[in-house]
Amino acid sequence: MKKLLFILIAILFATLVACSGSESGSGSGDSAEGNDSGSGSSGEKMQFYVSGDKVEGAALTTMAEKYTEETGTEIEVVDVPYDDMVTKITNMMRAEEPPALARITGFNPAWQGKLMDLTDVAEANNVRAEMGITVEDELVAPPLDLTAVGMFINKDLFEEAGVEYPTSEDNIWTWEEFVNAIETVTKNTDAQYGMVMDNSEHRLNAFLYQHGSKGFYQEGDEYTTNEETTEALQRFVELNDNTIMPKAVWTAGEDASSMFKSGRVAAYMSGSWQISDFATNITDFEWQSVYMPYEEVRATNLGGNYLVGFEGSGQEEQAKEFIDWLYQKENYEELATHGGYLPVTTDAEVEYEKAPEAYEIYQDEIAATDPIASQQRNELVRKQLVSQRALGSVLAEEMINALNDEQAVEQAVENVKSQMTEAYIE
Amino acid sequence: MNSKLNDKFATTMLTAALFIIALMYLFPIVWLLLSSLKPGNELFSYPLKIFPDNPTLDGYAYSWQTMEFIKYFINTLIVAVVTTVLTVLASASCGFALAKYNYKWLNAFLICMLATTMLPTEVIMNPTFSVILNLNLYDSLAGLVIPSISTATGIFMFRQYFMTVPNDLLESARIDGANEGKIFFQLMLPIAKPVAITLAIFSFQWRWNDYIWPLIVLSDPNKYTVQIALRSIVGADNIDWVLLLSSSIISLVPMIIIFIVFQRYIMDTGATSGIKG
Amino acid sequence: MKDTNKKWAFIFVAANLVLFLLFFAWPALLGVYYSLTEYNGNVATFIGLENYINLFQDPSFYKAMSRTFLYTLIGVPLVYITSLFVSVMLTSNHTKGKNIAKIIFFFPWLVSPIVVGVLWRWMFGESFGFVNFVIQAIGGNPIPWSSNGDFAFIVVLFATAWAGTAFNMLIFIGAIISIPRSLYEAADVDGGSGWQKFWHVTLPSIRSTSFLVILLAVFNLMKEFPMVQSLTNGGPGTDTTFIVQYIYETGFDQMRVGYASAASMVLFVILLVFSLLQFRFAKGGKANE
Known part of the structure; x- marks a missing residue:
């Protein structure tokens, strides 16, 4: 027994030593003065929080490695789930241990005043500041990459069914025509569903704009929307009938991307960030980017x-x-090429290695789009930072409940209005 | 004769039923294992095949490269082992005190410990997070170890056990002039070895599979435990199933090894019945 | 002598006492305070009972709470019955290969809640799941396991029963084998059937164990979170969002710490009431032993 006790205590000591060792070795930067970046010492790693880098061909990881090679400063790219990002960073901030850098799509009010002013850096590198978030004349969040919503089709299925799709901007389909087309495809092939759309408010908003919705906007002292929004949302619910669109993607978080990749879905409304992944990983069928339908x-x-x-x-x-x-012309071009991003600096010329024709469609879409798309999103994201309370994807959440028959579409719209009013207008 | 035939029939039927149910329990794991051996394109091919056409370990190689399992294993192991050792010592001494001393405040403390089973961390995550911040335990393995040392179950296991130890044993040791600390470490702790081992195994499993504490305490991926590393795959927008399936299997391996080594103690139902609170 | 003992007693419980104060009493009191404030992680403003008033008018709170109750109400008997059934089979004189079967039934204990979620999600995937594949192969229509709230709930229950059997089975087996043989022999003399023996001998003899298993199961199910998070993430919609996940999402994702703390306090009161009831029953049970 004594022997056992001795062994236990020995293990305890060994692990405690290892424990404290690992802690001092990888603490995330609370030592006040970090190391000189140029000195090439093994110093503290900078942590760069991102989500989804693996899917995007590890572009940021590659760039971080390149940076380490050139300057000796080590950067650790930390890939966290998209849903956990804001929570995680907010927690780190409350603990006064924020990471050095992050690539994000949303904010929390708790970050207010704790973001670095990057105005000079952005100006020096011709970053399009109007696409970023400016608070009190400080550009606290410049854009890193531009993405746009777009439509992918399974070309094999369309051809097998003998269904046409628009190949130039002159013959773009309406939603009516599009839905008919994918219905024919599902009828004539063994496709399981007509289309899938990512479970994302961002994609849904594009759908709304196409139907003439103006999104949710402030009018007087409350948030409101136009009638077309409700009508379009109604249509969206009707499309989720488990034949045209599988309900599970929105209500149960089934993965739209892998459903499309399985080859049994005719069309996929997603966005430009998928291109590089599709170009590499879809081998069983031919896919194509097409112009999105509109109403x-x-x-x-x-x-x-x-x-x-x-x-x-x-x-x-x-x-x-x-x-x-990272924003310097040469490096940024490399990043955009590698990750398949649309550039945010005015002077970058990106030559996409994979599926360049798909990117052209996106450039056309962006050029032709209603200006509402770029303004509204930025405004709402900015609100998350400067308001008392950040709303996540209210519209998506309310619509999930509507799709799940928990409430009517009208009720969902009302809830979105009242929540936005409550959070963003004092 | 008739009853013997009946017996035989009953035995066959019941054994068959038992194994059908057992297979149903086993199947989810087997299915996970079979799927993890399929290459990525076969995973979602239609129609589904039960056995992989081209079994491959690529998924495992992929997840071993993508996920830093060694790091996660070491972190989890540190947390699990340190916590377990401390839990056994703390629970044994506390259980001993609760069983062998009779003070009013000890009884009050016993009731307090009972209360902790009702209000586990899960229920008060937000204030607990503030406490972690105040104690400077955020993002450290110590923040996983320290709060988990105290467990009502462990204390009760030891208390129940020490209640069965005759007081005469203590008295005679006291007469021999041994102080209480010596009595506990040299006399009581050794005879409570079965309880200690059972609790150690349980504690190890609790900590290995723990999710809530690492979720709120850790942020640095270098300190991730296995479960939190898995979460980073499950929580992603596009779940990488090839990665997830093989990583899940890999995460099971250490527990399986523990089980094989300590099977005797785990399945010895005499010891587990001590868990009765 | 007495006084040194008091000192030793204190030393023996010291570690647990400190931990109790730090990680139970302090957060509990802090929780009471937060629940009376509007707190977003930066500044806490005292707002009295407003959080509670809002909470009791919040349909999403009621939904999470009622789903949790429903889950406990169905899940606990399910876990109880499956583990008892398995234990009886494993202690029966009429079964063979007990050791192998026991290991199989015990295996899920080794699997972490996250992986349990993954496992069942993979089995019951709508498009690529094994179960729907079998249903289609025998000519049925695929079942919307994840997009229909009721089916998703059923999958959660399956997973719960699967994962919960192992540990309770051990407790039951321990209790069953310690039942005196003479009781069964007496029943044999009276010509009792297997079922009668189970009903009149086994069940009454393991009464206190049953209470223990039920108590543990209730607490475990009331605070279910990791397994469901990885299995359905509370979906479809919020159909499988149980109370702890609700508290986590309001408190951490939305940073409404005050509001989440109020929900925590309500849950605490419910658990407290339940345990007091349970202990009354358990006392009644022990008196008969």
Whole structure:
């Protein structure tokens, strides 16, 4: 027994030593003065929180490695689930241990005043500041990449069914025609569903704009929307009938992308970020980017990520240096090429290696889109930062409940209005 | 004769029923294992095949490369082992005190410990997070170890056990002049070895599979435990099933090894019945 | 002598006492305070009972709460019956290969809640799941396991029973084998059938164990979170969002810490009432032993 006790205590000591060792070795930057970035010392790694980098061909990881090679400053790209990102960073901030950098799509009010002013860096590198988030004349979140919503089709299925699809901007289909087309495809082939759309408010908004909706906007002292929104949402619910669209994608989080990749879905409303993944990973059938259908106006929805640096990480200067480096023409072009991003700097010329024709369609879509798409999103994202309380995807959440027969579409619209009013107007 | 025939019939039927149910329990795991051996394009091919056409370990190689399992295993192991050792010591001493001393405040404390089973961390996550921040335990493995040391179950297991130890044993040791600490470490702890081992195994499993604490305490991926690493795959927008399936299997391996080594103690129902609170 | 003992007693419980104060009493009190404030992680403003008033008018809270109750109400008997059934089979004189079967039934205990979720999600996937494949192969229509709230709920229950059997089975087996043989022999003399023996001998003899299993199961199910998060993530919609996930989402994702704390306090009161009831029953049970 004594022997056993001795062994236990020995293990305890060994692990405690290992424990404290690993802690001091990888602490996330609370030592006040970080190391000189140029010195090439093994110093503290800068942490760069991103989500979805693996899917996007690890473009940021590649760039971070390149940066380390050139400057000796180590950057660790941390891939966290999209849903966990804001929560995670907010928690780290409450603990006063924010990461050095993050690539994000949403904010939390708790970040207010803790984001670095990146105006100079953006200006120096011709970053399109109007696409970023500016608070009190400080550009706190410049755009890192631009994405746009778009439609993919399974070309094999369309050909097998003998259904035409628009090949130029002159013969773009209406939603009516599009739905008829995919219905014919499902009828004439063994396709399981007509289309899938990512479970995302961002994609849904493009659908709404195309139907003449103006989205949700402030009018007087409350948020409201136009009638077309409700009508379009009604149509969306009707499309989710488990024949044209599978309900499970929205209500139960089934993965739209892998359903399309399985080859049994005729069309997929997603966005430009999928191109590089599809080009590499879809081998069983031919896919193609096509012009999105519309009803009232042509519209895509612009999206993409913002790049932020955090005050209080202890590595502010190094973070800024890296951001500056990343936006430099040559590096940025490499990043955009690798990740399949549409550029956000005015002078970048990106030559896409994979599926360049798909990118052209997106450029056309962006050029033809109703201006509402770019304004509204930015405005709402900015609200998340400057309001008392951040709303996540209210519209998506309310619509999920509507799709799940928990409430009527009208009720969902009312809920969105009242929640936005409550959170964004004091 | 007739009854013997009946017996035989009953035995066959019941054994068959038992194994049909057992197979139903086993199947989800087997299915996960079979699927993890399929290459990515076969995983979603239609119609589904039960056995992989081209069994491959590529999925495992892929997840071993993508996920830093060694790191996660080491982190989880540190947390599980340190917590387990401390839990056994703390629970044994506390259980001993609760069983062998008779003070009013000890009884009050016993009731307090009972209350903790009712209000587990899951229920008060938000204030607990503030406490973690205040104690400077955020994003450290110590933040996983320290709060998990105290467990009402462990304390009750030891308390029940020590209640069955005759007081005479203690008294005679006291007469021999041993102090209480010596009595506990040299006399009581050794005789409670079966309880200690059972609790150690349970504690190890709790910590290995723990999710809530690492979820709220950790942020640095270098400190991730296995479960949180898995979460980073499950939570993704586009779940990478090839990665998820093989990673899930890999995450099971250490527990399976523990089970094989300690099977005797785990399945010894005499010991587990001590868990009765 | 007495005084040194008091000192030793204190030393023996010290570690647990400190931990109790730090990680139970402190957060509990803090929770009470937060629940009376509007707190978003930055500043807490005292707002009295407003959180509670809002909470009791919030349909999403009621939904999470009622779903949790329903889950407990169906899940606990399910876990109880399956584990008892398995234990009886494993202690019966009429079964062979007990050791192998026991290991199989015990295996899920090794599997973490996250992986349990993954496992069942993979089995019951709508398009690529094994179960729907079998249903289609025998000519049925695929069942919307994840997009229909009721079916998703059923899958959660399956997973719960599967994962919960192992541990309870061990407790039951321990209790069943300690039932004196003489009781069964007496029943044999009276010519009792297997079912009668189970009903009149086994069940009454393991009464206190049953209470224990039920108590543990209730607590485990009331606070279910990791397994469901990875299995359905509370979906479809919020049909399988149970109370702990609701608290996590309001408190951490939406950063409404005050509101989430109020929900925590309500849950605590419910658990407290339940345990008090349970202990009354359990006392009644022990008196008969």
